[in-house]
Amino acid sequence: MATTLNKARLFWLSVLALFTAASSLAIRGAIASGLKTEWIDPIAPLQAGELLAAALGAAFLSFAITLFVASAFLDQIGMKRCLLGAGLCFILGPLLIVTAGHLATGMTVYTLVWLGMLLSGIGWGLTEAAINPLTAQLYPEDTTHRLNVLHAWFPGGIIIGGLAGFLLSATLPWQGIMALVMIPAVATVAIAATTTFPPPLRSETGVGFGEMVSEVFRRPSFFIWFGAMFLTAASELAPGQWIDVALSNRVGMRGILLLVYVNALMFVFRHFAGRLANKISNPGLLWVSSLLAAIGLFMLSQAQSPVTAILAATVWGLGVCVMWPTMLASVAERYPRGGSWAMGLVGSAGALASFFVLPRLGAMFDQAKIEFAGGPEAFAALTGAAKLAVEDAAASVSFQRLAILPIVLLAVFGFIWLRERGKSRAALAGEAA
Known part of the structure; x- marks a missing residue:
């Protein structure tokens, strides 16, 4: 593996993907009140809080389901496709959220926002499904340390995303703040597309899906x-x-x-x-x-x-x-x-x-x-x-x-x-x- 793979590149690609997921989570929370005021309050004033909470919760639910399914079929999907898909979700999800009020009217606006949150959760699930086993595969003798270093960038993304939402709220509309997530997402897609990944775990360990179960x-x-x-x-x-x-x-x-x-x-x-x-x-x-x-x-x-x-x-x-x-x-x-x-x-x-x-x-x-x-x-x-x-x-x-x-x-x-x-x-x- 060491002679054919760039471990450092793969590890830092994993960091970038997790940073994107975390900053997306923080920014969604930071722009929630602006989103509610501008687009949800006018169409459902009595249920705005409940609808907003349901939309934010959709990301957690899709994260859980995606992580469960993608982890089961990771060898068939491939880590590269997972990270490419994650990057695309972190582009399309925010794009749906920031354009919903311009693409539709009435409750259809909320539907598009909900779908955007759902896609963001799918991106998060695809990210975790790929980067955790990838790190364990790259560093089998130092798994605990490497996973902790990798996941240090989840709070790192929360910090950057949270501060961006807090500090830029006076100068940017909430749509502009939400769109910032697409910058690291594009970088994730570009780097993943040009990086060589290790072979599926099954080919290295000989353990098939039935044996994993x-x-x-x-x-x-x-x-x-x-x-x-x-x-x-x-x-x-x-x-x-x-x-x-x-x-x-x-x-x-x-x-x-x-x-x-x-x-x-x-x-x-x-x-x-x-x-x-x-x-x-x-x-x-x-x-x-x-x-x-x-x-x-x-x-x-x-x-x-x-x-x-x-x-x-x-x-x-x-x-x-x-x-x-x-x-x-x-x-x-x-x-x-x-x-x-x-x-x-x-x-x-x-x-x-x-x-x-x-x-x-x-x-x-x-x-x-x-x-x-x-x-x-x-x-x-x-x-x-x-x-x-x-x-x-x-x-x-x-x-x-x-x-x-x-x-x-x-x-x-x-x-x-x-x-x-x-x-x-x-x-x-x-x-x-």
Whole structure:
């Protein structure tokens, strides 16, 4: 492989594709209010919020489905076609979103926006389906470190996309900001089209699709990792989407700036996480991460000022920053014959976490604010500072309940960590004997 492939080019192409997916995610969130005001409010004023949330959620759902399907048939599709398709989706998706109001009228405008979001999610799914097994294939002896470095560029894309949406809103219309995603997307297509990719995993390992499926289903322990991926992603992505809504008023600073700060921590720390995992093992690193995530979420629920919010966000950010790539690396190392499908399955679990947990988080918030107010009628009568106080208390409850997820993970990863350490000691004792 080393004599025929440019590993560095392939790796940085993967970085570019993931950066495009992340910046697209951040920019979609940044332009959501402008999109709602200009195109959705006029056609459905009473349902605008629900419609917007459904459109944004379409990207998460299509991401999960695409990742599941493309991972299963990656050898047939090919990594090159996946990345070419991803780039095209990140061109066509934003193009549909920014031109919807000029191409149609009435609810057809919303339909085009929804399809644009759907295509963006498909691009994200094709990206993850290709780059994770590609990185594992290129660096089989250093998978955890390389996947963490690769996925450092997901928060990198969130930072750039989030800041672009925040800083350019005064000078560019939301359509112009959304269109920025097409720049790295075009570069992804151009580089992928002119790059030589490794042969399909099947030709190197001799493992066919049936054997990949068998590897997963004949080893029930895989589904522990599948469930853990759902919880780790929910501990990371759901609070990240909720932090601006829930904390901005109570702590006296924009929650989006906290999210940018947390993603900056992720960008830096993911470059070193692989080395730390080598010292304490992947389950050990994930156990420490879960502990910090639980403490950080509880601290966020109590934060009342910018200083306490930043401190809480630091603890939470350090906890969740390595979860996604370390989970992927753990599955790649423990279920090697599961190939791209095993990695795609756990990635789909992570994507579905946002799709299912975010609405539940919002429902918990709504329920708590009504309870604090003394009922629906009492809440409807609140205004000004009184209403904000009730919503702040409800936000605190929602973050406290989220902290339960990483507490569950402490038990899961603790069990795996102790079990694998016991096996290692037994193996060493056997060698010594």
